[in-house]
Amino acid sequence: MKDFIKKYHNKKLIWNTWIIVTSLVLALWINFFLIDSTSMWKELKTSVLDAWITEIKADLYVENNENNIIIKNSKQIVSPKTISLSLTYNPLELELKNINSKLWEITILWEKNSGFETVLLNTQNNDISANENIIEIETNRLAEKSTGLNMINANFKDISWEQYNLSTSGITF
Numbered sequence: 001m002k003d004f005i006k007k008y009h010n011k012k013l014i015w016n017t018w019i020i021v022t023s024l025v026l027a028l029w030i031n032f033f034l035i036d037s038t039s040m041w042k043e044l045k046t047s048v049l050d051a052w053i054t055e056i057k058a059d060l061y062v063e064n065n066e067n068n069i070i071i072k073n074s075k076q077i078v079s080p081k082t083i084s085l086s087l088t089y090n091p092l093e094l095e096l097k098n099i100n101s102k103l104w105e106i107t108i109l110w111e112k113n114s115g116f117e118t119v120l121l122n123t124q125n126n127d128i129s130a131n132e133n134i135i136e137i138e139t140n141r142l143a144e145k146s147t148g149l150n151m152i153n154a155n156f157k158d159i160s161w162e163q164y165n166l167s168t169s170g171i172t173f
Helices: 002-035 040-044
Strands: 060-065 068-073 080-089 094-100 105-108 116-122 133-141 148-158 163-165 170-172
Touching: 060 148, 060 170, 080 094, 094 105, 094 116, 116 133
Parallel strands: none
Antiparallel strands: 060 068, 068 133, 080 116, 080 148, 094 133, 105 116, 148 163, 148 170
């Protein structure tokens, strides 16, 4: 009788293990093939390179360089005539001292240090290569806490004066 109970217990344990494994395989199959509609191998692939999150930069983006803020482009801009962009910030925490550019003639369309600056850039150059410094802004932080500067409403007009909207970014420093 003891042997019979022992055999029954072993068979029950093996049977329960098979049920759990089958349930797991079925659940994964339903998730990957029916719910996600993606390849299982793509979802299960892991590597060191996939673990790092890469940042996709906007067409125009802002970088912090000590007391200067640099506005750069991530993609080549072909035949621009003008670029316009607006900067928003808290004037109680940040002061924009100088806005300079080596290649562009700069026009500021609003009162300086109002918290909303619109900058218009004119050029005679043909193309702007990727990751080129477009504007350098000298800043003065008025508060020790972190503050932000956002770039909005950026666009450029090409040689035929057709307007192209650009994606933008902001920065907290």
